[in-house]
Amino acid sequence: xxxxxxxxxxxxxxxxxxxxxxxxxxxxxxxxxxxxxxxxxxxxxxxxxxxxxxxxxxxxxxxxxxxxxxxxxxxxxxxxxxxxxxxxxxxxxxxxxxxxxxxxxxxxxxxxxxxxxxxxxxxxxxxxxxxxxxxxxxxxxxxxxxxxxxxxxxxxxxxxxxxxxxxxxxxxxxxxxxxxxxxxxxxxxxxxxxxxxxxxxxxxxxxxxxxxxxxxxxxxxxxxxxxxxxxxxxxxxxxxxxxxxxxxxxxxxxxxxxxxxxxxx
Numbered sequence: 001x002x003x004x005x006x007x008x009x010x011x012x013x014x015x016x017x018x019x020x021x022x023x024x025x026x027x028x029x030x031x032x033x034x035x036x037x038x039x040x041x042x043x044x045x046x047x048x049x050x051x052x053x054x055x056x057x058x059x060x061x062x063x064x065x066x067x068x069x070x071x072x073x074x075x076x077x078x079x080x081x082x083x084x085x086x087x088x089x090x091x092x093x094x095x096x097x098x099x100x101x102x103x104x105x106x107x108x109x110x111x112x113x114x115x116x117x118x119x120x121x122x123x124x125x126x127x128x129x130x131x132x133x134x135x136x137x138x139x140x141x142x143x144x145x146x147x148x149x150x151x152x153x154x155x156x157x158x159x160x161x162x163x164x165x166x167x168x169x170x171x172x173x174x175x176x177x178x179x180x181x182x183x184x185x186x187x188x189x190x191x192x193x194x195x196x197x198x199x200x201x202x203x204x205x206x207x208x209x210x211x212x213x214x215x216x217x218x219x220x221x222x223x224x225x226x227x228x229x230x231x232x233x234x235x236x237x238x239x240x241x242x243x244x245x246x247x248x249x250x251x252x253x254x255x256x257x258x259x260x261x262x263x264x265x
Contacts, residue, residue, distance in 0.1 A: 014137055021141040025093070035143050043147050051082060057129055058099040060114055064112065065112035097137075103126075111126045117132075121167075121172040142235065153231035153232075156190060159233070162234040171196060183196060184258065185222040188230040195208050198258070223250055224251050225248070
């Protein structure tokens with residue numbers, strides 16, 4: 001079974017996606033360009049969001065284990081001001097990413113910290129932060145590229161881990177599913193698959209062995225099966241592309257229920 005990226009790989013991918021993000025910002029017609037996938041946002045808003053997020057999570061990781069985000073990190077995020085000139089903004093963004101990478105390197109992968117997600121499948125630790133920031137950076141790079149008129153698929157290395165990271169971090173919860181228990185299968189064209197099960201115990205995901213996915217064994221257990229490239233699945237999960245961009249078997253209406261679900265933890 002394929003391994004997830006190691007901690008050093010995650011740091012490399014954060015750096016690579018940040019570099020690609022800055023390239024898209026540099027290529028855009030202006031910082032006032034609209035971001036179609038973030039309604040109401042300009043490219044400047046998007047840069048401030050990603051750079052501010054890097055700085056915020058650097059402070060969160062640096063603060064260590066906590067039951068809530070540090071007051072300093074919260075205040076700094078609320079007061080954040082980003083440069084408005086592109087020639088100054090791009091170095092500011094690069095410095096923001098380096099602050100995050102430095103904090104992660106100093107902490108190492110297992111250092112505990114506050115995080116907004118359930119610890120059910122993703123640890124509230126710097127390694128979990130690094131893995132999620134890869135996806136934040138990747139999806140917002142797509143947003144910036146779209147604003148610049150040249151969107152690109154997510155790199156396969158990023159996207160293949162991104163499907164699992166989304167399911168393990170953004171979806172996993174101990175809160176009860178308020179509908180009839182069911183399962184969702186996600187199949188990538190690259191050959192990796194997962195099953196998300198939702199029931200009275202909440203939501204949890206597992207990888208489907210390649211041999212099982214190839215034969216379709218146990219596929220009847222899924223209420224809906226979603227097929228696409230890894231990049232398409234990540235962009236779909238983050239609301240960047242519609243259902244129609246993918247192939248869905250089974251009850252597509254279940255996807256509407258999943259999208260509308262707001263677990264109470």
